[in-house]
Amino acid sequence: MKQFKMIGGTILALLMAGCSDDMIENQGVPPVSGEEIAFGVHSDNFNVPESRTIYEIPEGQTVTNYSRLNIAWVPDKDSVRVYCPESPKGFEWSDYAVKGTKTEPYLAKKGDTGVRWGDVSQDHHFYAFYPTERIVSGLENGTTITANIPTAQEGGEFVHPAETEQNIGNIKLPAHWGLIRPNMTFAMMGGKGTWAKGTDKNVTLDFKPLVSVVDVVINGPQDGTVNIYYVSVRSKTQPIVGNFTYNVGTGEFSGMEDQVSSDNNIATINCTHMDNGIPTPVILKAGEVLTLKFFLLPRDIKASDLSVSVTLDGGRTLTQNLVPEGSQKPDVDLVQGMITRVVTPKVKYPEASNWMSEIGDDVLFAGLSLPGSKHSYTGDLYQTTGHGVNLETDIMQFYQKLYVTDVNPNDETAQSQFDKGIRAFDLKLIVEEGEAYVYAGGAKLSSGLTIGGVLTNLWGEIQKSPSECAVVCVNFVYDGRTNEAAWTTAVVSAIDTWANANKNGQGENILKVITPQTTMLDMRGHIAVIINHSGEPATPSENVNYINYHSASVQETEIKTYNFNGNYDIHVQQLYQVNNPSITSSSGTYKVPNTTVGLVPYYIDHRMIIDKNAPAEGYDLMAVKERLMNRMFEEARTGTFDGLYINDLAGFCVVKNDESTGYVKGAVRSWHNGDFGDWGDHWHPNALETLYSWDRYCSVPDAMNYGGEPSSKQYGDTWFYVDDASEMGKGNGGNTGEFAERFNPKALNAVHKMVNDGRVPIGIVFMNFAGVNDVEIGGKTYQVYGDRLPALIMANNFMYPLETVK
Structure with a gap:
């Protein structure tokens, strides 16, 4: 069997002294002799793409300064498509798998039939393409094929830098060098061959x-x-990813339009990898190096046209032009079919979080993924009450550890949510004497911060990073006097007053109303304020966005659809109140029988009592919230809902507190048979209708609420009578750290798994403890991964073609 042939090529070297390298091209695959010529296909691993064809460092050379690179096949993983115009009709093409060994490969057909020999009195011409995974169409009845290079070039295995040299399969990795193996299905190749009549x-x-x-x-x-x-x-x-058409016979390319468009001018490698089941960034120490490869459209590209960006935690992005402006370096071409090496300077953290600078100006803002913080200003409460709480009984109404913006601008070490890349902020407002104050922990902030103060603080951050923008969602708080209509009027008035007094350097309004055609360019240097309004549509304002009829219930176990600005629908997932798996006492006041999900809210416990045989896992609200989150991701991925999303991943686990679980009042009654004369059989108040709060089965374990009279009644049966009108405290908070430690990793993994075709816009994503890895509450440290989750949400914007204005 014939071996692969090798042909030499050229590699350009940029920003690295001295090199003109050679690239070796893999050249030969012998089709099977006989009536058919067979090949095959490999099924991809969706979550962790594996290498196919691989690069090999020739003997005696290293990855630091190679002069040649071999391309070697991987048997049982690599696949190609072959077309032969001289074959009989119906047998002109087939997909084939590489079999055998790396040194002696052969090809086997995938399906029942492969490419067949035609009239052997004629020469036969063969045209092939690697890999089948990247084929969009073609090479079935002609020599042209359309293939795709994606934006997200999901890497293979991450190899950690080590103190000593590592033998990583086909290469020797020097000490202190790390590697993200390329997914070689992007290393597309075209193949040709000719069989002359009368030969073997x-x-x-x-x-x-x-x-x-x-x-x-x-x-x-x-x-x-x-x-x-x-x-x-x-x-x-120009585009560097996307579809292209290639004529294998003539070697001509087409379909790569020379136009600037933000949906196909970027290629990205996600550097997070799984470590102990948690998506983890590449951690690079001083003196260490990371190497990774990008695959771009098959065209010559000027080096001056390209830049490389490295994004660190907090959305802090470093960008380096391959040829710096004003540089005396030659503006060489990146040659189609060759490799160019780019070496970056030593990485350092930028002064500001600037990840939006990498989003194209023509991208539609509504198609982005924005990390957000829920109850953004509850960090103020954390500073005063966070350490003295009782984890089982106290309501912890703080959701964030960091402030929205720097508390002390003179402190260079101060970190804020904005510094960590958070661009959407959710807060409550209470109106007092016509002024709208930020509300947290049952009162307005001690600082007396107003909505105007919030906008001023954010505007200060945006002025330092003009490529960025912010979204502020505000919610109604009832103070016992001001109804929602009056609250809305006061809030809009306060916002209008601020907008009129604050303009940007061009004298333009800083606040923006979002429409379906709003672009990233429109939003740069601006703020969008959204009022969540549960009542009738409010009066339009040039400074305010509205989500009308927006319910603020903490018990929404379904995705809700609302209208945004009268322009389009918005889907909202906002189940906050969930069970507490850490509170699992089997007796006492908070006993929850027949369940393994821990302490549950009143309204779930109530349903369990009504239906004693209901499966306990059906009331695991943590699992319900996870299903809702994934359902929204799936809707976005499949396009079943064409609108905006707010995927609220914040929440709290209930604690042993009626204000956390919710409760009702009721009375215990007993059934009596005919011992009251003319009254007949009837329910009789027990103990003079003693009232009980609904705190985990009140304290009458044999009393059951049937939601109505039981069908059969016997003398002495007791019944806990619940008056639905007396329901109180629909859940006003609980343990937010417990929730974040349990739920944030679920969200982290869900976003991490959105690879390849799963990459889609996911809207505004709110969360607990945005920007921090852990939080200490009541003497316990919770690992909440609030630094990694926003980073993955930011990264999602650079992993697929973003929708641009038409």
């Missing part, structure tokens, strides 16, 4: 790399460590 039927296909490759070498920091979440390559003037 052992045909060789010669494969030639088609795409351009950028090999990025990232140097670690000067000192300390950095967390790398994703790396991107961007073009300023």
